[in-house]
Amino acid sequence: xxxxxxxxxxxxxxxxxxxxxxxxxxxxxxxxxxxxxxxxxxxxxxxxxxxxxxxxxxxxxxxxxxxxxxxxxxxxxxxxxxxxxxxxxxxxxxxxxxxxxxxxxxxxxxxxxxxxxxxxxxxxxxxxxxxxxxxxxxxxxxxxxxxxxxxxxxxxxxxxxxxxxxxxxxxxxxxxxxxxxxxxxxxxxxxxxxxxxxxxxxxxxxxxxxxxxxxxxxxxxxxxxxxxxxxxxxxxxxxxxxxxxxxxxxxxxxxxxxxxxxxxxxxxxxxxxxxxxxxxxxxxxxxxxxxxxxxxxxxxxxxxxxxxxxxxxxxxxxxxxxxxxxxxxxxxxxxxxxxxxxxxxxxxxxxxxxxxxxxxxxxxxxxxxxxxxxxxxxxxxxxxxxxxxxxxxxxxxxxxxxxxxxxxxxx
Amino acid sequence: xxxxxxxxxxxxxxxxxxxxxxxxxxxxxxxxxxxxxxxxxxxxxxxxxxxxxxxxxxxxxxxxxxxxxxxxxxxxxxxxxxxxxxxxxxxxxx
Numbered sequence: 001x002x003x004x005x006x007x008x009x010x011x012x013x014x015x016x017x018x019x020x021x022x023x024x025x026x027x028x029x030x031x032x033x034x035x036x037x038x039x040x041x042x043x044x045x046x047x048x049x050x051x052x053x054x055x056x057x058x059x060x061x062x063x064x065x066x067x068x069x070x071x072x073x074x075x076x077x078x079x080x081x082x083x084x085x086x087x088x089x090x091x092x093x094x095x096x097x098x099x100x101x102x103x104x105x106x107x108x109x110x111x112x113x114x115x116x117x118x119x120x121x122x123x124x125x126x127x128x129x130x131x132x133x134x135x136x137x138x139x140x141x142x143x144x145x146x147x148x149x150x151x152x153x154x155x156x157x158x159x160x161x162x163x164x165x166x167x168x169x170x171x172x173x174x175x176x177x178x179x180x181x182x183x184x185x186x187x188x189x190x191x192x193x194x195x196x197x198x199x200x201x202x203x204x205x206x207x208x209x210x211x212x213x214x215x216x217x218x219x220x221x222x223x224x225x226x227x228x229x230x231x232x233x234x235x236x237x238x239x240x241x242x243x244x245x246x247x248x249x250x251x252x253x254x255x256x257x258x259x260x261x262x263x264x265x266x267x268x269x270x271x272x273x274x275x276x277x278x279x280x281x282x283x284x285x286x287x288x289x290x291x292x293x294x295x296x297x298x299x300x301x302x303x304x305x306x307x308x309x310x311x312x313x314x315x316x317x318x319x320x321x322x323x324x325x326x327x328x329x330x331x332x333x334x335x336x337x338x339x340x341x342x343x344x345x346x347x348x349x350x351x352x353x354x355x356x357x358x359x360x361x362x363x364x365x366x367x368x369x370x371x372x373x374x375x376x377x378x379x380x381x382x383x384x385x386x387x388x389x390x391x392x393x394x395x396x397x398x399x400x401x402x403x404x405x406x407x408x409x410x411x
Numbered sequence: 412x413x414x415x416x417x418x419x420x421x422x423x424x425x426x427x428x429x430x431x432x433x434x435x436x437x438x439x440x441x442x443x444x445x446x447x448x449x450x451x452x453x454x455x456x457x458x459x460x461x462x463x464x465x466x467x468x469x470x471x472x473x474x475x476x477x478x479x480x481x482x483x484x485x486x487x488x489x490x491x492x493x494x495x496x497x498x499x500x501x502x503x504x505x
Contacts, residue, residue, distance in 0.1 A: 060449065065421060072422060137420055151420060343473045345446050347418035407422070 020342075024334040031330075035323060041273060045320040048269050049327020052276060055265065056145040056328070057335040058247070059258020063374035064133035064142050067400035076216035078255050082379070083209045085259030087202055089383035092267030093275060094198045097189070097385070104189035109307060112274040114380040116308045116371045116388035119183035121175050125370025125377070126392045128362050130399015134407055136160070136359025139374040140278050140367065143360070144325060148332030152346040156353050157360035162286040164364020165279065169287055169297030169311070175369055176301045185307060186387040197385045204390075205382075248338045266380055273320055275384065277309030277376030278328065279367040281321030284311040286364075308388075309367070309376025351411050359403075413442045416450070417474070424450035429457040432479065443477040444470070451475060452499035459491040467502055475502065 028050055036043020055061070066078035097110040109115055116122060133139040136157040138146055143161065146154035188197035233239045247253075253261075266275045287298045291314070298314025300306070312319055336342040347353070367373040370392050372381065378396065381389025414431050416424040428443050435441055441463075443454050454477050455465035464482040467475050 068422065137423075146420070152418065153420065341448070341473065343446060345418045348415050349419065349423070352419065352423075408426075 018338070021334065021338045024330070024337060028327075028330055028334060035318065038318065041320055042318055042323050044272050045269070045323035046327045048265060048272075048276075049324040050331035050334070051265055051327075052141070052262070052324065053145055053148060053328040053331025053333070054335040055253075055258050055261050055331075056141060057149060057332040057341075058339070059253040059255055059261075061255055061258040061262065062138055062142040063378070064137065064139040064400070067130065067397055068134050068404060070212065070215070071397075071401050071404045074216055074219040076212040079212050080209055080216075081255035081259040083205050083212070084256055085261075085263035086379065086382050087205050088260050088263030089266045089275070089379070090198065090201050090205070090385070092264065093270050093383040094194065094385060096267065096270055098194050101189070104187070104194055107190055109185065109187050109190075110384075112270060112307075113187075113384035113386070114275055114277065114308050114372060114376055114389070115185045115187050115384050115386040116306070116377060116381060116392075117180050117183035117185045118388050118391055119179045121179045121183075121369040122377075122388050122391045123395045125366045125368075126395020127366075127399040127402070129366035129370065129373065130396040130401070131403040131406070132164075132359045132362030132364075132366060132399075133374065133396075134359070134400050134403025136356045136363060140282065140363055141328065141373065141375050144278060144328045145332035148329045148334075149336040150342050150344045152344065153352060153356050157356040157363075160357040160360020160362075161279075161364040162282060162289075162360075164361040164366075165283040165368060166286040166290050166295075166297065166364070167361070168365040168368025169283060169290075169300065170295070171365075172297065172368055173301045180306075181302055188385040188387065201382065201385060248335065249340075252339070262379070263383070266383065269324075270380075275376075275380035276324065277321060277372055277380055278325040279321075279364075279373045279376055280309040280311050281319065281323070281325040282364075283368065284314060284319060284322055285317070287311060287314050288317060306371050308371030309373070309380070310371060349411065355407075355410060412439055413444065415444045417444055417446045419445070420447050421449050421453065425453035425457045428454045428477075428479070429461070432458060432461050432463060437481075441479045443479065444474070445477065446474045448473070448499075448503040451477070451502050452495055455479070455495045455499075456492065459486050459488065459495065462486055465495070467498065469502065 032043050032046050035046045061078065066082050069075040070079050097113060100110040101108050136143060137153060140161055143154045143157045147158060192200065230242050233242050269275050287296050290296050296314065298311055303310055309321065363373065370377040377392045378389055381392065412431065412435060414427060416427055424445050424447055431441055451467060458465050458479040462482055462485065463479040466478045470476045
């Protein structure tokens with residue numbers, strides 16, 4: 001450890017060719033070119049997914065952890081970072097939406113934005129998802145990036161998520177007939193106008209940021225680790241090595257860097273078609289497998305009217321959603337290998353496996369009800385200026401609270 | 412006493428360590444084995460809150476042993492937090 005503090009090059013693996021990392025980078029590029037040749041969007045969303053995974057792995061950003069740590073230990077660092085990321089995405093996506101819908105009072109909704117219906121399904125989805133993500137130790141995107149990092153628990157949770165998604169798909173018609181079809185998909189600018197809506201969302205985010213900070217300061221906090229001072233860079237090689245080290249080595253990025261970058265990535269993705277979302281892709285693949293056993297649930301009743309993270313018609317394997325989620329695992333895997341953090345890890349505590357499986361099942365089912373997960377129905381919905389994102393967020397918080405009470409009683 | 416939380420991620424390493432520390436017979440040490448880098452700050456922090464000083468050994472690539480022992484003098488929380496954060500960053504970083 002001591003020698004490593006003397007120079008940055010000491011932390012750079014030398015004399016050893018990083019075959020796994022090189023292979024992964026080649027695979028990312030190769031797949032990207034292949035998917036892009038099929039359709040530009042597929043290639044683009046593959047790379048967006050990879051960037052998604054790299055950002056989450058490097059910053060260890062976890063939506064489930066943001067809610068859980070705030071409730072469990074009064075630690076709001078991750079939640080505050082996510083609020084900042086939401087603010088960035090809100091401004092970015094609003095500017096794009098203003099271009100797509102110049103006159104929002106007309107009642108037209110911006111295409112591709114995540115504006116879900118506001119109803120009982122949103123609340124039930126948030127509550128169930130909140131419990132599930134605390135049990136599983138990560139939300140759907142968190143499970144995906146930890147799968148790429150080598151946590152066996154997350155692979156088990158993913159099994160639960162896929163089955164839960166399929167079960168939710170099969171029961172969707174009931175939810176659609178009894179709730180979703182009767183509800184409005186409220187878009188703030190239709191009611192208030194574009195600029196007042198942006199101002200309202202930013203003000204609400206700022207108020208919650210301060211509330212979280214107040215809550216957090218009631219207990220002693222873990223100070224942010226000061227980055228090690230780097231030796232002066234004298235040559236081009238030094239500069240390149242240090243830039244590389246800042247991104248891929250050391251103790252990663254701050255939560256804030258991760259969340260703000262994610263907000264930018266969401267805006268970037270929306271510029272192509274739709275903001276970030278992962279459960280649509282997972283739901284589609286779960287259903288593709290189910291269709292081999294003749295128990296397919298797709299397409300969803302009224303699916304073409306839903307604005308959120310949907311699975312689509314169910315006829316194909318490759319969509320922008322499946323690209324995003326498979327890119328995410330690949331990006332997280334590659335980033336963890338490059339950073340030397342990849343390791344296959346399995347829990348010695350037997351109860352953890354049924355626990356994360358149950359958490360996964362709940363999350364999968366809930367993300368059908370809410371038409372998205374913490375990404376599609378929260379991190380992409382609030383910046384879409386949708387009311388549903390807020391309702392889902394508060395329900396998530398309530399669900400996470402219940403989840404914390406459960407895990408406190410587990411061995 | 413030994414607590415093997417390998418394969419576990421947040422919040423379990425810190426949660427289980429806290430429970431074990433509360434039940435730890437006087438004069439005994441607790442060794443927490445983990446492969447989850449964030450545990451390098453959360454476990455010693457839970458220890459510090461209960462008056463335990465901590466040492467960390469690197470036992471393998473991405474694997475650590477956190478040794479917790481009851482400190483003779485009361486622990487200054489603020490200094491302990493700073494020291495723990497710095498050590499965790501050092502260990503997880505390279």
